[in-house]
Amino acid sequence: MPAALETERGAALEALVDAASGILAADSLDGTLGRIAHHLQALLRYDDLTVYEVDEALGVLRPVFAVGNWVDEALADPIPLGTGVTGWVVEHRRTRNVPNSGHEPLCSVVGGTDDEPEAFVCVPLLARERVVGALNVYRALGSGSFSAAEVELVERFATMAALAYDSARQRETLRDQVQRDGLTGLLNHRACHERLKAALNFGDPVAVVLLDLDHFKVINDTLGHAEGDRVLKACAERLRSVVRTDDVVGRMGGEEFALILPGADVEAAEDCAERARAALAELTVRGRPVAASAGVAAAPADGAEAPVLLENADAALYWAKRSGRGKTVRYKRGAIRPEAEQRNEIAELLERGVEAIEIVVQPVVELATGRAGGYEALTRINVEPRRGPDEWFAQAHRVGLGDELEALAMRAALALPDRPDGAFLALNVSPRALLSAPVQDILPATLTGIVVELTEHEVFGAAGELDAALADLRARGARIALDDAGAGYAGLQQMIRIAPEILKLDRTLVHGAHADGSRQALLEALIGFASSTGAAICAEGVEDLDDLRALVALDVTYAQGYGLCRPAPAWPQPDAAATAAAESEIRSGLRISGNPRGAGAFTRGLAELSDELSAAETVHDLGEANVRAAALLGADELALLLVEGDEIELVSKNRVEVGERWSLDDFPSTRYVLEHRIPGQVVVGDEAGDPAELAELAELGLGTVLLVPVICSDQPVGLLEIYRVRRQAFTAREVDRARVLAQQFGAALDRLPS
Incomplete structure (x- = not known):
């Protein structure tokens, strides 16, 4: 190779290395795309550039970034997969150098642009053997077509840019998943707090609407969680339809939603709350409209900090439900039910002791045998006004008596007589309550046959203290279960930290798993993690036999849900017809294992x-x-x-x-x-x-x-x-x-x- 050519090639490679460093330093997807365009411009003269992303769901190449003279037009014109030069390049995974677009039959003109011929190079973006998109660079014919050396340079650049882009896209997706509720796709509790805090930092008026579906528990109890999930997703869509582009819709948990309204005062927020309730009422369940209650608070009058504003909106929502439901109540200082009254209500419940608590149990079915390997204790509170246990526990923690109420529920569960031999009993407890004196005092010295099931793992704290408490429980014979595994990044962190003996899969992963490859892939990853630590897997919310068969194929150990057995006061047995779909084959008195396609x-x-x-x-x-x-x-x-x-x-x-x-x-x-x-x-x-x-x-x-x-x-x-x-x-x-x-x-x- 001539010395001059070798020097030129070395300089190009050095420039590529510098470009890679610059692109990889970007901290966002938009930043990565901008740096791709900037660094390529330093290496190669071009007039226009467009980056396309493969969108298999819509069957198109979606333009995600453009620079040059026709940015708006390029970004508004997706290309159907398999069409045009770009579609050919993605399909065949090969570069196309077009010296003159006027002589290329596959070329098409972007809508809204002129049809002047031009030279362009289209390169597939390959990341980890996947085609993630295409990079197109254009040059006016008067500036000359792209040489073979320039095409080679674009290809080398695209190899590096594709990996950077794919990594940035994955980071962006992970950030979005961490902030999203897995069922509805709305912002989750944590993200709502962050968005509200950010809106308040601007100093402009901000209003909050909290909505809670009335009598939602009835839907879950009578029609099943699958129907309940369908209603929640439909409600999310209806709420999106009544807000402005800059407003935020989130799911705070359960059947509670939040609307964050930047620039709105309390009157505008009340109007929005009424529109939202009317939109929800357009949905029907078994012929009845979906009813909701709403609480409204606005900054700065009702609070200048996110926790205060949300707490006051929640107080208004509580009053709306307490005073008959199906209405919107705005927060008024002194007019909402005082905290002292809420505390007294919990204190009276605690004074009644276990008489105020009803414990029902749901079998945790061992799939290989169809037997009840254990039972989860579920709390029902027999006190007027009738509310779901989650509301009672939330109120108790809000007034500082949550540890005492959790301890009372655990005491009632531990007192259940005649538990079947060999079956474990799972007790739900939040990490903060587990560390408290009331719960520690209620747990017996010997915990053989007891599973301590940790809930609310987004709020885990006091790492050393919690780790020590779990070690003590294990030393006394207890096993640890982690609830709602796979519900988000925080849940994954806790899986690693807690190393539970039983990993309970979040039911949003289980519903529809038999027909959803993405869910199956995530389930396989979680099951692989569990198998590497020796943990058993338990799938919650199983209601569909097809999902049950999919779980068996994935080598899940336990399952529970309405499809197997509803919670009941005594020690109910799983439905034989349902468990028959999961049991291993019996030959000569032996269970003959099947052939799972997942972990193991x-x-x-x-x-x-x-x-x-x-x-x-x-x-x-x-x-x-x-x-x-x-x-x-x-x-x-x-x-x-x-x-x-x-x-x-x-x-x-x-x-x-x-x-x-x-x-x-x-x-x-x-x-x-x-x-x-x-x-x-x-x-x-x-x-x-x-x-x-x-x-x-x-x-x-x-x-x-x-x-x-x-x-x-x-x-x-x-x-x-x-x-x-x-x-x-x-x-x-x-x-x-x-x-x-x-x-x-x-x-x-x-x-x-x-």
Whole structure:
């Protein structure tokens, strides 16, 4: 290579490195896109640029960023997948350099722009072997078309930009998920606090409306949680329809919603609350309109800080429900039910003791056997006015008596007689109450057969104190369960911190899991986490038999929900017809495990492969196991070869004829793997790869090969060649699994006659 050209290429590579550093330093998706455009402009002269994102749900390439003369027009014109040059590039994963758009039949004109021909380059954005979008750069014909060197530069730049963009998109998605309620997609409790605080910081008027659905518990109890969830999602949509663009709609928890109205005074907020209640009333459940109560507070008159404003709106909402429901009440200092009155109500309840508490229990069904492995104790409070237990506990904590009420509920549950032998009893308690004296005093010294189920894990605190308390409970025989796992990032943090013996899946993940690949993927990840720590998985809110079968396939240990058994005062047994859909097959008095496709599937598949290899009578029988072995590794093909001196011989059915031989002299990387007894891989596109292996992959139309030596009696006797069609390196975990498979083949070869 001439020195000048080498210097020029080195300078370009150095500029790319600098661009990568600049782009990766962005802290937002918009920032990443802006830096992509800025750094490419420093490397390459162009007039316009557009970044498209693949939106499979809508079947389009959605423009997400543009610079140049036609920004608004470009951003308003999505491209249907598979159409135009950009659609071709994404579909074929290949770059297109168009010297003149007027001579390219696939080219189309962005709506609202002129139809003057131009030169442009379209490059697919590939991140982790996925096409996430396309990068288009344009130049007026008078400035000349893009040279081959410039196209190569754009391609190199796009490789780096795609990874940066994909990472930024994932961070943005994670930020959004942390702030969103999993069921409705509205902002969650924490995000509402943050948005209200931010709005108050501007110093302008801000109003808050809190809405609570009246008698919602009746819907859940009579029609099931699935119907309740449908109503909540429909309510969320109706509330979105009655607010302005800058207003915020959130779900505070349960059936309570919040409207944050920047710039609104209390009168405007009352009008909005009435519109919201009217919109909700347009929804019907079994012919009855959905009714709601609302409380209104406005800053600065009703509070200048977010917690105060929300507390006062909540007080107004409480008064609306206490005074007959189905109305809007604005906060008025001194007119709302005083805290002392609320405290006295809780104090009177506590004075009545366990007589005020009814405990119902719901079976926690062991799916493999269909039996009740345990029971969760659920509190019902028999005091007028009739309200759900969540309202009572929230009021108790609000007036400083929450620990005492939780202790009373636990005492009532522990007093239940005649618990079935071998069944555990799960007691719900919030972390803050668990650390309190009233709860500590009520728990017996021996906790064998007791599961302490932690709730409200978003407010975990006092790390050392809580960890010590959990260690003490475990030492006394208790197991720890974590409720609502997978409900958000905070929940994931607590899963790692608490390391529970039972992980209870949030019911929003369970509903519809049988037909939702995204839910199944998240469930598999949570189940994989649980299996790595030895925790059992319990799915809550199971109401659909298809969901139940999906949970069985994912290797879930326990399940509970209306579809299995409703809560009852005694010790109810699971519905036999429902559990029959989940139980393992019985043969000769044994439970014969099925074949889960989620966590534990590799271990199960490895056991089946070992059975197949142990039945082999010849070396070629071992080769017949290659399909099963490839599937275990998520590979497209697997070949078993034997080492014969300086040659290797294929013994498994493959694209090449069985019995074909190759000299190790022609494949130095293969010889290295065998001599050093370590696995290694070659990926098409990796310039450092062995040329012989790369040529072989190209001839076979494959993208990656992993070479794993098969060791027998401390000698390399064979080789596993594991292939992928796509160009994607095997992860360290996958390599370790391949080594385990190689050991199985080695043991089988050692057994067979030479």
